[in-house]
Amino acid sequence: MNKNAKEKFVTFTLNVMDADLAPKIIVNSEGHAEIGKKKVERLIMSRILEDNNRDNPNGNPVTMENVKVIEIDKNKTNLKRNNIAIADASMVARNKKRTGTLHEWKGIDADKTNGELNNRYNVRFRGKYYGQYQSKDWAAWAYNLAAMKHNQEIGEKIDAGGLNDLEEPEGFKLAPRREKADNLPNGICLTARKHYKVQVSASGLKAKYFKLDELEKAKEHLKILNEIVKEKDDARIQAIQNMEIERIEVPCKNGNGNEMVAFIRASKTGKNELIVLVDDEDWHDLRKYEWSLANNKGYISGIVEGQRTSIHRYIMREKIKDHYENGGETVEVDHKHQNKLDNRKENLRLVSSSLNNQNKPKKEGCSSEFIGVCKPSNRRKYLAQISNGGVREHVGYYYTEYEAALAYDARAIEIYGEGARVNFPVK
Incomplete structure (x- = not known):
């Protein structure tokens, strides 16, 4: 017998080998047994794991790190070892008792007609609908059947905590459910x-x-x-095929005057539209879909054949397909000049993830205008550093940021080749 702060007595059941814990137990606000703010079921599981690790010295030791523990029968006072199990997050969620609701059983909810309860109960398991019943017990049992069938199909056992705790109701019949509905x-x-x-x-x-x-x-x-x-x-x-290509005047990349370039419009939050530059050969195909600003990173995407697709990957889809058919490794589509609204093929290329990350624009508010260069607050020199295979590599310290930028460029070309983004590109 152990009491909580409100002087209410609760009886807990433990195995003999854990009886030494009993005098120290208090009850928290959720009804769990605790010792020093640690749940007793976790302390007992820790003992079980220690025993197992000691009995199997050659196996991989199991610890309590990131481990969740449940009472299989959902009875918080039953702390016997055969009622305590390790569980993942989904099992913990399924194992919680639902109280104070019209549908205390797992997997069922009360149906409504025009907002009013109509004494019917819908059954769902893993997002699938399994019929409607006029009895809560029948609906709860139908959920159990669906859960057991699912676990049997995937070759896994289902613990009692994952089912509704009841016997098969007398006269139970499955609802006339759509055999072919799936x-x-x-x-x-x-x-x-x-x-x-x-x-x-x-x-x-x-x-x-x-x-x-x-x-x-x-x-x-x-x-x-x-x-x-x-x-x-x-x-x-x-x-669309009969439409005349829309064009806009933009500066030439070589700096010699302007040129007329095909474009499509992409929507964004608000009434404004974005102008997306594309090649003439892609214009009519792209106009078949609705394009919009995908996120705050500036990428343009649309729904193509039911799937959200980035416009730059859609344009380069044939090159991506050829790359993988020839045994190529994982690639990403990179905007060479960091302009995500310029989706002409001359501005797109297939690159590795590391090179794609290296080609990202420099963040605002940096202590240097050059790529890969910064000035630590506790140093007099400028630091050059670069990402190499996902690891930040120290290039060196230099008296001027110009020297640091040159050192960065040299190392970037060594790692990424001619496709590297550098501070002083050779024209």
Whole structure:
């Protein structure tokens, strides 16, 4: 018997070999047994691991570092060794008791109609829907069946803490769930109220609902919608092919006057648009998609065939494909001149991750204007340093930042070759 600060007595059960812990135990606000602000279940697990490591001196020792511990039966007062187990974060989450809710069982939630509870309970496991039941016990048991089937398929055992603690309800029957629902084509889904919903937003038409025995009708309707979308898409692409390339005047890279360059527009937060320079040969293809500012790093991306894709990788996709087909190592697409809005092929190249990192713009507020050069506050000299294989390499200290910049350039060319970004490029 041990008491907490509120003078309430709680009984804990321990093995004989851990009985020495009993006099020191107090109860924290969450109901866990503690000794010196350390949970007792962790202290016991530490003892178990020490015993195992001692019995297996030739094996890899297991420590309590980053280890989570649970009571298998979710009973915080049962501190017997056979009720304590090491668990990952997902097991810890599943093992928590849910109290004070309408659906205390794992994997179920109360269904609502127009915001009102309707005495029906939906079952979900790992994001998949497993039917609806009028009894919480039936729904909880359906969750157990789904969990056990999943673990059986992947060849893993499931601990009792990952299941709802109940016996199979009398007369239990699985809900008339969509046997083929997981294989439904895109555009058809099964609603919680047991209807097939057919919707293709690009068609411009509202969703249409079909009964469970009308799956074939739903598929026929989806086929019609997809034909409408295809006709619209074909007409849109044909209209784009007939468009005249939009151009903008920009300075020539050699500094001799200006030139007219093809561009597309990319959206960003607010009403303003970004101008993205591209090659003539890519303009019509790129115009088929909507492009936008992807993040605060300045990259442009869009949805291509259902996947978020960076515009510079999309433009270089054929070169990337050829590179990997020829056995090349992992590469990234680099903007040679650090201008992420210039996506002409002459400004793009395939490089290693280390060279791509080396070609990033110098951060603002640095103590030197040169790449790879800084002036430590506790030194009179300038320091030259460079990243080499992900490790910062010390090049040396120099009296002037010009000398340090030259030293950086020499080392950068040694490491990265002619593609290195340097302070004084040879023209």
